[in-house]
Amino acid sequence: MPLSSDEASRFADLLKEHAESLTARWVELAGASLRGRLSSAELRRQLDDLRKGFEQAMRSGSAHLTDEGSAELRAQLAEISGHRARQGFSATETAVSIFALKDAVLEALGNGDDAGTLRDYVAFSAFVDRAALFTFDSYVQVRESLIADQAEQLLELSTPVVKLWDGVVAVPLVGTLDSARAQVVMERLLQTLVDTGSPYAIIDITGVPAVDTQVAQHVLKTVVAARLMGADCIISGIRPQIAQTIVALGIEFGDIATKASLADALRYVLNKTNRSLNTKRTER
Amino acid sequence: MERVPVLKIGDILLVSIQIDMEDQVALQLQEDLADRIVATGCHGVIIDISALDIVDSFVGRTLATIASVSRVLDAETVVVGMRPAVAITLVELGLSLPGIRTALNVELGIELLARSRQDELTELDFDEDEPDAAAVSTS
Numbered sequence: 549m550p551l552s553s554d555e556a557s558r559f560a561d562l563l564k565e566h567a568e569s570l571t572a573r574w575v576e577l578a579g580a581s582l583r584g585r586l587s588s589a590e591l592r593r594q595l596d597d598l599r600k601g602f603e604q605a606m607r608s609g610s611a612h613l614t615d616e617g618s619a620e621l622r623a624q625l626a627e628i629s630g631h632r633a634r635q636g637f638s639a640t641e642t643a644v645s646i647f648a649l650k651d652a653v654l655e656a657l658g659n660g661d662d663a664g665t666l667r668d669y670v671a672f673s674a675f676v677d678r679a680a681l682f683t684f685d686s687y688v689q690v691r692e693s694l695i696a697d698q699a700e701q702l703l704e705l706s707t708p709v710v711k712l713w714d715g716v717v718a719v720p721l722v723g724t725l726d727s728a729r730a731q732v733v734m735e736r737l738l739q740t741l742v743d744t745g746s747p748y749a750i751i752d753i754t755g756v757p758a759v760d761t762q763v764a765q766h767v768l769k770t771v772v773a774a775r776l777m778g779a780d781c782i783i784s785g786i787r788p789q790i791a792q793t794i795v796a797l798g799i800e801f802g803d804i805a806t807k808a809s810l811a812d813a814l815r816y817v818l819n820k821t822n823r824s825l826n827t828k829r830t831e832r
Numbered sequence: 833m834e835r836v837p838v839l840k841i842g843d844i845l846l847v848s849i850q851i852d853m854e855d856q857v858a859l860q861l862q863e864d865l866a867d868r869i870v871a872t873g874c875h876g877v878i879i880d881i882s883a884l885d886i887v888d889s890f891v892g893r894t895l896a897t898i899a900s901v902s903r904v905l906d907a908e909t910v911v912v913g914m915r916p917a918v919a920i921t922l923v924e925l926g927l928s929l930p931g932i933r934t935a936l937n938v939e940l941g942i943e944l945l946a947r948s949r950q951d952e953l954t955e956l957d958f959d960e961d962e963p964d965a966a967a968v969s970t971s
Contacts, residue, residue: 734920735916735920738916738919738920739916741916741936742915742916742936745936745937745939745940746936747935747936747940769920769923769924772923772928773916773919773920773922773923774919775928775934776914776918776919776922776923776928776929776934777914777915777916777919777934777936778910778911778912778914778933778934778935778936778940778941778944779936
């Protein structure tokens with residue numbers, strides 16, 4: 549049931565008239581559910597701003613939260629919700645803070661028990677409900693953008709390519725390999741091979757918690773691509789459990805060298821390069 | 833029609849592809865190379881594709897054919913300088929170019945050829961030396 553314009557203006561008067569006591573009561577009610585995690589001065593400032601926002605929205609006669617007159621109120625709600633989301637409050641706690649306004653207003657209305665007051669109150673309370681739901685929405689939005697940011701950061705920090713020796717680079721893979729990450733790892737490794745002219749690359753999977761067929765597929769693709777470019781890949785850091793999984797899944801690494809530890813892989817590569825150095829020396 | 837130049841450096845023929853590999857260009861290169869290998873008696877071919885943005889399945893197959901043809905003529909083929917993007921695309925297409933040797937750049941390609949040539953020669957040496965070595969160990 550939307551607010552009619554004179555109902556709205558009556559509430560605007562009420563919010564203005566009882567400003568002091570209403571805010572005090574609201575802070576008290578909302579503070580109870582937050583259990584002291586927000587200082588009461590800050591809560592008071594937030595809620596007083598909100599009360600002004602509500603008053604302004606009522607004054608402009610907006611029947612719905614989506615109306616032009618409520619734009620400022622919406623902005624305030626979004627800000628508070630976003631702020632709380634970052635501070636780690638739950639969506640419910642934020643919404644309950646808004647709901648507390650209804651109780652505070654009910655007390656301010658006093659004991660008038662005529663049907664008109666009741667109807668007014670129901671309409672106003674519907675408006676507050678929508679405001680609380682709005683904080684829910686913006687809470688979720690803020691959280692989602694946080695998650696998206698973190699996923700992006702994770703992608704950036706996850707794939708260093710380090711130079712181990714002259715002509716030997718290593719990629720210590722850490723964390724679960726999904727398609728997006730595998731793509732990034734592959735591109736970065738191949739680019740490093742070109743930039744440094746290293747004919748050997750060691751892919752270390754010590755930090756990969758589980759190897760399934762998909763992960764193996766990604767690693768194999770990387771190795772084949774590196775071979776096409778003229779570099780040899782060695783897979784190292786295979787833990788006993790993972791070795792068993794690989795065999796159980798029937799994954800074939802073919803003629804790709806696999807070593808138990810990074811040290812073994814490095815020794816293997818150095819042996820190979822030494823041999824080629826020695827043959828070159830005997831040639832002279 | 834554009835042609836890809838074939839340069840002779842010592843015992844190696846160097847082919848640096850700087851133009852788009854159209855099918856006709858690829859076929860022409862295949863013929864030219866076979867002629868030049870026979871004419872010069874070189875034992876190594878290096879094909880530099882670092883300027884190629886696109887390697888399609890036809891070019892891939894032509895490279896494989898060139899490698900086979902030169903092997904018949906006793907020349908080893910090395911494809912060098914494949915770009916990461918090209919390698920990834922070929923892998924995604926399922927083309928792993930079997931039978932082609934690869935190196936990261938021309939320098940490493942020359943090294944690779946020298947090494948494999950050396951291996952062949954030392955194998956021959958071993959064959960000759962073996963009776964002597966056996967004689968030394970028994971005496």
